Amino acid sequence: MLAWALLLGQPTRVGARLRTLFVQLGTPFERLGDLIPVLRTHAALARHNDRLRAENNDLRRQITELQHQRAENQQLRALLQIKQAAPWRTVGARVIGRDASNWWKSIQIDRGSDDGVRPDLPVLSASGLVGKTVSVTAGESRVLLLLDASCKIGALLETSRDPGIVSGAHAAFSREPRLEMTFVDRKVSVKVGEGVYTSGLGGIFPRGILIGTVTGADLDPQGLYQSVELKPAADFHRLEEVMVIIP
Amino acid sequence: MNFLLMAIFTLSLTALQARLPTAWWLGGVRFEFLPALVAFGALTFRHRRWAVTLAVAAGFLQDALSAAPFGNTMAAYALAAFLLTGMARAFDREALWMQMLGGALVSLVASLAACAVVGFGGGATWKISLLAVLSAAVTPVVFFVLDFLRWRLRVT
Numbered sequence A: 001m002l003a004w005a006l007l008l009g010q011p012t013r014v015g016a017r018l019r020t021l022f023v024q025l026g027t028p029f030e031r032l033g034d035l036i037p038v039l040r041t042h043a044a045l046a047r048h049n050d051r052l053r054a055e056n057n058d059l060r061r062q063i064t065e066l067q068h069q070r071a072e073n074q075q076l077r078a079l080l081q082i083k084q085a086a087p088w089r090t091v092g093a094r095v096i097g098r099d100a101s102n103w104w105k106s107i108q109i110d111r112g113s114d115d116g117v118r119p120d121l122p123v124l125s126a127s128g129l130v131g132k133t134v135s136v137t138a139g140e141s142r143v144l145l146l147l148d149a150s151c152k153i154g155a156l157l158e159t160s161r162d163p164g165i166v167s168g169a170h171a172a173f174s175r176e177p178r179l180e181m182t183f184v185d186r187k188v189s190v191k192v193g194e195g196v197y198t199s200g201l202g203g204i205f206p207r208g209i210l211i212g213t214v215t216g217a218d219l220d221p222q223g224l225y226q227s228v229e230l231k232p233a234a235d236f237h238r239l240e241e242v243m244v245i246i247p
Numbered sequence B: 001m002n003f004l005l006m007a008i009f010t011l012s013l014t015a016l017q018a019r020l021p022t023a024w025w026l027g028g029v030r031f032e033f034l035p036a037l038v039a040f041g042a043l044t045f046r047h048r049r050w051a052v053t054l055a056v057a058a059g060f061l062q063d064a065l066s067a068a069p070f071g072n073t074m075a076a077y078a079l080a081a082f083l084l085t086g087m088a089r090a091f092d093r094e095a096l097w098m099q100m101l102g103g104a105l106v107s108l109v110a111s112l113a114a115c116a117v118v119g120f121g122g123g124a125t126w127k128i129s130l131l132a133v134l135s136a137a138v139t140p141v142v143f144f145v146l147d148f149l150r151w152r153l154r155v156t
Helices: A002-009 A013-030 A035-085 B002-019 B035-042 B048-064 B073-086 B096-118 B125-151
Strands: A087-097 A106-109 A120-124 A127-135 A141-145 A151-156 A165-167 A180-186 A195-198 A210-219 A225-232 A241-246
Touching: A013 A127, A013 A165, A035 A241, A106 A127, A120 A141, A151 A180, A151 A210, A180 A210, A180 B035, A180 B096, A195 B125, B002 B035, B035 B048, B035 B096, B048 B073, B073 B096, B096 B125
Parallel strands: none
Antiparallel strands: A087 A106, A087 A241, A106 A141, A120 A127, A120 A241, A127 A141, A151 A165, A151 A195, A165 A180, A180 A225, A195 A210, A210 A225
16 A cells, blocks of 8 residues: 555656546545535525515515505695685595495495585595585495486586586496586587586586596587587596595 | 304305496496395295395395495395295206396396386496396306305205
8 A cells, every 4th residue: 555655656657647537536526515615505595585585575565555655645635735725624535435236336435424424515536526425324425426327417618618417428348437418509619628617506516626528529410419528537446535525 | 053154145245246346348347246145045045034034135235335225226136036936946946047047037126126216228228138147147156155155064
């Protein structure tokens, strides 16, 4: 063994080749040793990754929450502006339910007779008229939406000041809700995009609340009147907070 | 137990029906589950009075969560339950299409009662038919779930 070791220790060609061979054989295995800290780091990285993921999820949740709060804040600010500018006393309310039936269009709000709400009071959103209260209990009220065909409102065209009656229009397979203004004088020129406001006639809705904007007019050649199609000003898909006007 | 099960199921189905959004691709209507429940009661309960009681409760619940005149749906469901229990012998309760027919009939009566108030214009016929078809589609599911629950809970 000693002789063999001495032989290898000498700078002979055989020794050099043997060394090379063993170096070539041993190096890859030696490099495997480098993996030990890598494996150790991998475990640490996995833990770190899990922590970051959890943190990321938490931040995402916070962002969603903040976005929701910002949207709610914007809505409430808009409502507050109306409330401050409006000459009427108003009560803010949150939408807590929709209509269980397919034949009526209504929402439920979290304010009732305890807050001064009673039937036949106008309800507004930040962008326009929503409807009127129809049934009231101590802590909640049901609001019949403009979109319901039975909710009729006296209205005026913005430019011509011509009157008409606005009610919900039946629109099966339509993504967007539509309103119809009927009994508009056929001689009146109706402009697309002009606003339609409450006329104040009828005793429920005060004058000058925006109902919607004109999207088209249908002139019956035989009829005395024309009917005007409106896009409601209020966004009925995203109705969260509303205001009840209490005279 | 049967009463408790039906009470919980009625409340759950009413809440689900009120919570479901309307879908434009369904013609702007939402699924109604209460007609299926009324059909279940009418074709399952031994006594007519229980079927009518369930129909009255379901109708009042729907009316309470709607702008409908209070009692409109109740009267329609009660009438439908009364009619269905009268025809129960002619109905094979286990047959799928009979269950569907029962659900559609209840929906039809309720829709006609609603139209008596809101009017028959504006595509009402189309809506009545659509709601009857949707109720017919939902009814076997409600029958299956309730039958399963009754079997699991050993309720007769």
